[in-house]
Amino acid sequence: MFTNVVRILIAASLLGSAALAQRVEISPQAIVVNPLPSFDVDVWVDRAPGRDGLPTYAVGEPITVGVRASESGYVYLFSVSSTGEVVQILPNRFDGGRDAFLAAGETRYFPPAGARYTYSVAAPGGLAKVIAVASRQPLDTRTLASFASERDLLATSQLGQEGFARALAIVVRPLPQESWVTGTAQYRVAAQPAPERPAPRPTVAPLNAYLGLLPYPGSEVTRQRGGNRGSESTFTSRARLRDVYDHFHRQLVRDGWRRTDIDRDDDEIEAEYRRGRVKFELELEAKGRNRFALKIDFD
Numbered sequence: 318m319f320t321n322v323v324r325i326l327i328a329a330s331l332l333g334s335a336a337l338a339q340r341v342e343i344s345p346q347a348i349v350v351n352p353l354p355s356f357d358v359d360v361w362v363d364r365a366p367g368r369d370g371l372p373t374y375a376v377g378e379p380i381t382v383g384v385r386a387s388e389s390g391y392v393y394l395f396s397v398s399s400t401g402e403v404v405q406i407l408p409n410r411f412d413g414g415r416d417a418f419l420a421a422g423e424t425r426y427f428p429p430a431g432a433r434y435t436y437s438v439a440a441p442g443g444l445a446k447v448i449a450v451a452s453r454q455p456l457d458t459r460t461l462a463s464f465a466s467e468r469d470l471l472a473t474s475q476l477g478q479e480g481f482a483r484a485l486a487i488v489v490r491p492l493p494q495e496s497w498v499t500g501t502a503q504y505r506v507a508a509q510p511a512p513e514r515p516a517p518r519p520t521v522a523p524l525n526a527y528l529g530l531l532p533y534p535g536s537e538v539t540r541q542r543g544g545n546r547g548s549e550s551t552f553t554s555r556a557r558l559r560d561v562y563d564h565f566h567r568q569l570v571r572d573g574w575r576r577t578d579i580d581r582d583d584d585e586i587e588a589e590y591r592r593g594r595v596k597f598e599l600e601l602e603a604k605g606r607n608r609f610a611l612k613i614d615f616d
Contacts, residue, residue, distance in 0.1 A: 347482040355495035356388035360449035365534035372504040386451040393450040403474035405462035410470045442508030452497040546615040
């Protein structure tokens with residue numbers, strides 16, 4: 318057993334570039350974009366946005382990256398520093414160097430629950446980003462990042478941010494236009510390290526006392542009713558249904574609950590969780606006009 322802390326050095330620099338191939342675009346932020354994808358990939362970090370619309374981390378704080386694609390395929394994750402350093406988060410040697418194959422609609426987090434390593438944010442401060450690349454077929458990323466030695470657990474790149482974007486455009490150029498897509502998650506890194514102090518206790522009441530399930534950041538609870546375990550709540554939020562659900566799901570996973578079933582549609586998500594012999598059902602429904610209803614029902 319071992320524990321490794323990987324410092325992700327990520328902040329953005331705004332670099333312009335021209336596309337390397339027809340129907341492959343490179344944005345002014347040096348992000349490769351497919352103008353005609355047939356599916357989507359979403360990537361995010363585990364902290365809710367602040368007033369400026371971006372999550373903020375202090376140097377040294379842990380960070381988890383979530384990803385989900387609307388079609389089954391292989392997913393690759395990269396971080397980029399303000400100096401142009403590129404780190405390949407996935408695949409890595411922590412997980413045996415395997416590609417991450419995700420089923421359509423499946424949500425995965427890195428590091429995964431129970432992993433023997435963590436990611437933490439390191440200096441310099443500034444605007445940071447994680448780039449996700451999803452493809453229906455495996456990609457050869459050796460031209461994008463490589464392991465400097467047999468002991469390195471993460472591959473890195475010396476191409477710089479713009480060079481990395483050009484190299485990635487070359488990798489995806491031979492693929493069918495509809496078979497790959499990219500996504501980006503941005504967040505802010507504070508310049509100063511986080512002070513060493515106990516985490517403050519939540520100042521808001523949980524939606525379910527037994528689970529300690531905290532409301533979505535910025536939401537307003539309008540009704541709450543609960544017994545020893547089960548509960549029913551309604552609240553308002555301008556967030557998307559899946560973002561609200563992911564907020565609850567991350568809390569449950571951190572507390573040791575395992576999702577055993579999930580059913581999604583446009584306005585409702587139903588999921589079943591289990592921890593040991595205890596299980597419950599979570600029902601989250603979008604009621605329109607930024608209204609949500611949450612029901613927790615234990616067997």
